Amino acid sequence: MITGHGDDAYQFDHKIVSNFSSNVYNKFDLKDLKEYLWTNISSIHSYPEPDALTLRKLIGKKLGISKDEIGVTNGATEAIYLIAQAFRGSKTAVLIPTFREYEDACEIHDHNLYYIDSLEDIQPDTQLVWLCNPNNPTGEIYDKAYLERIISNNPNTCFVIDQSYAAFTNHIIWSASQALKFNNVILLHSLTKCYAIPGLRLGYITAQKNKIDKIKHYSMPWSVNQLAQLAGLYLLDNVSYDFSDYLQESQRVQKQLAEVSRVKVHTSGMHFFLCQLELGKAADLKKYLVEKYGFLIRDAANFRGLNESYFRIAVQEKSNNNLLVKAIKEWTRSQTSLLIG
Structure with a gap:
């Protein structure tokens, strides 16, 4: 799906002051990374390692697993499409609502798709299951023990678990x-999210070697560029993150929005959460926020299982969070006035 994601500021003529549509934490300090990449900019004159061997070794060391149990990819999205290709034609379940690329990748590779609201609904002959944990866009997190039970009870089904927001x-x-x-x-992992480098595109897969080999069979050489590989090496060895304050701010904003008339907040323990309008369309709210405030939210209507009343917010700095709540309150009041008037 080329269009229909968040972070679609390019579609608007108005300047975006604060981007609530992207799940990437945009306050991450990347000054040192930028300096490191600049000092190594001449490396772009050489080909990168075709399968990111040095980065795989470092990831393996950090995780305590073998380099052969890791596949580095051009973001988690490349991993999704490679897996769909490796399991081409499978009977496949997608736990919804969730990231649309699982479905799109499987459709390209002729999977027999069906959709489930619960992992208890997996059909016996299913070959592949996709789930996002923590889930985008709901923020739902599936308990580790629960997943172990489901996976153990379905030994002939391969489970692709996207942990990009771990x-x-x-x-x-x-x-x-x-x-x-x-x-x-x-397992799918994303360095894009935790280090805020979506423009570099960097992620990786972990699985037993036979699964990694099956997936890498379809991988292009040099799919991860030189600067992305260097960034991964630098970040893993030099940069740490702590999102505790960010998550606390998310809880505060959720509580404030829950008090806004005609807005239902689907509570989440994550930095992003779903909201639902009781009146009006999320697309109209999105247009209003962009044009009047320069705020961009995620219209969630194209998530399978949701409708045009849903939108997603990823919290930003406190002052703009407060202004966003105020702006949404203004818009819902105007919609109510139109209904009454």
């Missing part, structure tokens, strides 16, 4: 080494 929760989820005890589990 850095933004204190909830106990699987480490890469813990998941490796299952031959039917593939």
Whole structure:
């Protein structure tokens, strides 16, 4: 899906003052990374390692697993499309609502798709299941013990678990080494989200070697560029993150928005959360916020299982969060006035 994601500021003529549509934390300080990449800019005259061997070794060292149990990708999205290709034609379930790329990738590669609201609804002959944990856009987190039970009860089904937002929760989820005890589990990881580098595109897969080999069979050489590989090496060795204050701010904003008339907040422990309008369309609210305040939210209507009343917010700095709540309150009042008037 080329269009229909968040962070679609390019579609508007108005200047975006604050981007609430992207789940990437845009206050991350990347000054040192930028300086490091600039000092190594001449490396772009050489080809990068075709399968990011040095970066795989470092990730393996950090995670306590083998480099052969890791595949570095051009963001988690490349991993999604490679997995769909490797399991081409499978009977596949997608736990919804969730990131649309799982579905799109599987449609391209002729999967027999069906959609489930619960992991309890997996059909016996299913070959592949996609779930996001923590889930985008709901923020729902599936308990580790619960997932172990489901996966153990479906040994012939491969579970692709996207953990791209793992850095933004204190909830106990699987480490890469813990998941490796299952031959039917593939974990997706994103450096894009936790280090705020979506423009560089960097992620990786962890799974048992036979699954990694199956997926890498379809991978292009040099799919991860030189600067992205260098950024990964630098960040993993030099930069840490702590999102506790950010998550607290999310809770504060959720409580404030829950008090706005005709807005239902679907509470989340993450830095992003879903809201639902009781009156009007999210697309109209989005247009209003862009034009009047330069605020961009995520219209969530194109998530399967949701409708045109849903939108998603990823919190930003406190002052703009407060102004966003005020702006949404203004818009809902205007919609109510139109209904009454």
